[in-house]
Ligand SMILES: Cc1ncc(COP(=O)(O)OP(=O)(O)O)c(N)n1
C-alpha cells in the first residue's frame with residue numbers, strides 16, 4: 001500500500017501509544033518517556049472538556065510528543081494538537097477538510113476489511129486496527145479479530161502506519177508487535193496496572209517510543 005496521506009504523515013513506528021482520560025495521566029506518561037499518546041474523554045460537551053484538552057495539547061507540545069485528541073476535533077484544531085483520532089461513525093459527521101487545512105494528523109479506527117477500505121478512502125495519517133483481544137475498556141459490537149486477522153490486515157496495509165488496540169496486555173504485547181504493526185495502543189495495561197511505572201517501562205522497552213520521522 002502506497003503511503004500518500006491527505007494529512008501530514010506520521011512515522012511508520014509510533015511505538016507505545018497509551019490512551020488515557022485525563023491531563024494528569026498525560027503529564028505522568030510524558031514524564032515517564034512516552035512520546036505517542038491520546039486524550040480520550042467520552043461523552044462530554046466541548047465546553048466541559050476544553051480546558052483539559054488545551055492543557056493536554058500544551059503539555060504534548062512542551063515534550064515534543066505526538067498527542068492525539070479523540071473525538072473533539074474542533075478543540076483539537078482550535079488548540080493546534082498534533083493529531084486527531086476518529087472512529088468510523090465520526091468520519092460521517094466530521095469536517096475532514098478542516099482538520100487537513102489546519103495541518104493536524106488523522107488516525108482512523110477500523111475493525112474489518114470493509115472499514116479499512118473506508119478509512120483508506122479518507123487517506124489518514126495512520127490506521128488503527130482493533131480490537132485485537134477481548135477488552136473491558138470499551139463495549140465492542142464485533143468479536144475480537146485476533147492475531148491472525150491482525151497480521152493479515154498489516155500485510156495488506158504494507159508501509160501504511162498502523163496501530164493495534166484492544167486487550168493488549170504486557171504478556172501479549174510481544175506477539176502483537178511480531179505481526180509487524182507499527183504501534184500498540186493500550187488503556188488498562190497501564191491505567192489498571194498495580195505498578196503503572198513498571199508497566200510503562202516494560203511496554204516502552206518492547207514497543208519503543210516511536211521513530212522521529214516518517
Ligand atoms: C488508537 C485508537 N484506536 C481506536 C480507538 C477507538 O476510537 P473510536 O472508534 O472513535 O472509539 P472511542 O475511542 O471514541 O470510544 C481509539 N480511541 N484509539
Ligand SMILES: Cc1ncsc1CCOP(=O)(O)O
Nearest residue numbers: 131135137166167186187188
Ligand atoms: C478505545 C478502544 N477502541 C478499541 S478497543 C479500545 C479499548 C482498549 O482498551 P484496553 O487496552 O484496556 O483493552
Ligand SMILES: [Mg+2]
Nearest residue numbers: 070071086087
Ligand atoms: Mg472516537
